[in-house]
Amino acid sequence: MPNIASILKAEISRVARKEVRTEIETLKRASVGHRSSIAELRRQMSALEKELRRVAKGAARSVAAADTESDETSTKRRFSASRLASHRSKLGLSAANYGQLIGVSGQTIYHWEQGKARPRAAQLESLATVRSLSAREAAQRLSAN
Incomplete structure (x- = not known):
């Protein structure tokens, strides 16, 4: 078993x-x-x-x-630092006053003129409008602000 x-x-x-x-x-x-x-x-x-x-x-x-x-x-806007400086001197404005017309600081204007910085598209449009101003119109705008 x-x-x-x-x-x-x-x-x-x-x-x-x-x-x-x-x-x-x-x-x-x-x-x-x-x-x-x-x-x-x-x-x-x-x-x-x-x-x-x-x-x-x-x-x-x-x-x-x-x-x-x-x-x-x-229109495509172009920027030239030397033209910006010559236009500012033509108007007889300081960088701070020119900056007030555009809506930026005077230091920014110096940087643009020296080529250390470039304006943005909206700032280029502001530059174009200021570029069309005469010295008298620029002075009037500054006194209005």
């Missing part, structure tokens, strides 16, 4: 292998399902990225077209 302990041990290991095999099959099926859904998500992400690049390229083109249209409608 065989040993009951060895038969019991063999039966337990057989049942355990059977249970593990069914659990592993379930996990394998779940893993295959997850892998296919991951692959599908990657395909969707790739398609969306391509679409985003296409839309961004189109938006960049439309912005560039809008910029060229706005540049054509508005």
Whole structure:
């Protein structure tokens, strides 16, 4: 008569292998399902990225077209430090007074004249309006402030 302990041990290991095999099959099926859904998500992400690049390229083109249209409608202002200094001396104004007309400090005017800094677009527009003033008109504007 065989040993009951060895038969019991063999039966337990057989049942355990059977249970593990069914659990592993379930996990394998779940893993295959997850892998296919991951692959599908990657395909969707790739398609969306391509679409985003296409839309961004189109938006960049439309912005560039809008910029060229706005540049054509508005005049491009140029700046020259030496011309600024000569105009200020022609009007007979100090840098502080000239700066008041433009809306900046006298120190900023000195920096512009020395070429250490450049005026922004809005300041270039102010410079253009002051550039059209005569010495008398500039004095009137300063006395009004």
